[in-house]
Amino acid sequence: MKIICIGRNYSEHAKELNNEVPDKPVVFMKPTSALLVNDKPFYYPDFSSDIHYEAEIVLKICKNGRHVQPEFAAEYYDQIAFGIDFTARDLQSECKKKGLPWEIAKGFDGSAVLSDFIPIEKVIRAGIEFKLRKNNEVVQHGNTADTIFSFEDIIVYVSKFFKLQMGDLIYTGTPAGVGPIQIGDKLEGFITLTDGKTEHVLTCDIR
Numbered sequence: 001m002k003i004i005c006i007g008r009n010y011s012e013h014a015k016e017l018n019n020e021v022p023d024k025p026v027v028f029m030k031p032t033s034a035l036l037v038n039d040k041p042f043y044y045p046d047f048s049s050d051i052h053y054e055a056e057i058v059l060k061i062c063k064n065g066r067h068v069q070p071e072f073a074a075e076y077y078d079q080i081a082f083g084i085d086f087t088a089r090d091l092q093s094e095c096k097k098k099g100l101p102w103e104i105a106k107g108f109d110g111s112a113v114l115s116d117f118i119p120i121e122k123v124i125r126a127g128i129e130f131k132l133r134k135n136n137e138v139v140q141h142g143n144t145a146d147t148i149f150s151f152e153d154i155i156v157y158v159s160k161f162f163k164l165q166m167g168d169l170i171y172t173g174t175p176a177g178v179g180p181i182q183i184g185d186k187l188e189g190f191i192t193l194t195d196g197k198t199e200h201v202l203t204c205d206i207r
């Protein structure tokens with residue numbers, strides 16, 4: 001199983017980090033040991049003093065495929081989840097400055113928080129609204145209709161390089177509003193369903 005992540009997929013977020021808006025998806029991966037599921041707490045690691053939350057919609061791949069053509073891309077995922085792509089921003093800035101790979105800043109243990117899956121029919125496929133609350137205050141509010149690259153664009157692009165396999169996850173990027181966490185914080189994720197109800201789907205305590 002692979003955990004594929006897309007960076008800078010919302011232009012407002014690319015701008016807040018002073019990054020260019022990309023003309024191709026920015027792709028990186030996390031190891032499966034990064035997964036944090038079942039609302040388990042996140043333990044703040046000692047190698048960073050600037051861990052940021054990035055709330056993202058995650059796709060679950062339901063079909064194997066390479067070189068997926070655009071007209072079939074939507075058949076390759078059937079469930080979504082709420083994810084947090086925890087990022088050690090201090091380590092990432094250091095790596096970026098030196099032109100080095102990002103893995104230690106992105107793939108550390110617990111850095112891929114994941115909610116339970118929701119069938120795609122239960123959300124508005126073309127525009128999934130989601131929110132992250134930190135200590136009861138909304139800090140990120142996104143809609144996947146605002147992505148630079150759609151879910152289908154991402155599947156087409158990624159499958160040119162990596163064979164997609166059933167069970168793979170794709171973190172599809174974060175909207176504006178990323179920020180630091182501290183020990184004692186409580187993060188909560190919400191997704192709006194087709195019936196208009198906003199469902200609480202994830203809790204992550206920072207310890």
Ligand code: MG
Pocket residue numbers: 005006007054056085171173174
């Ligand atoms: Mg991210």
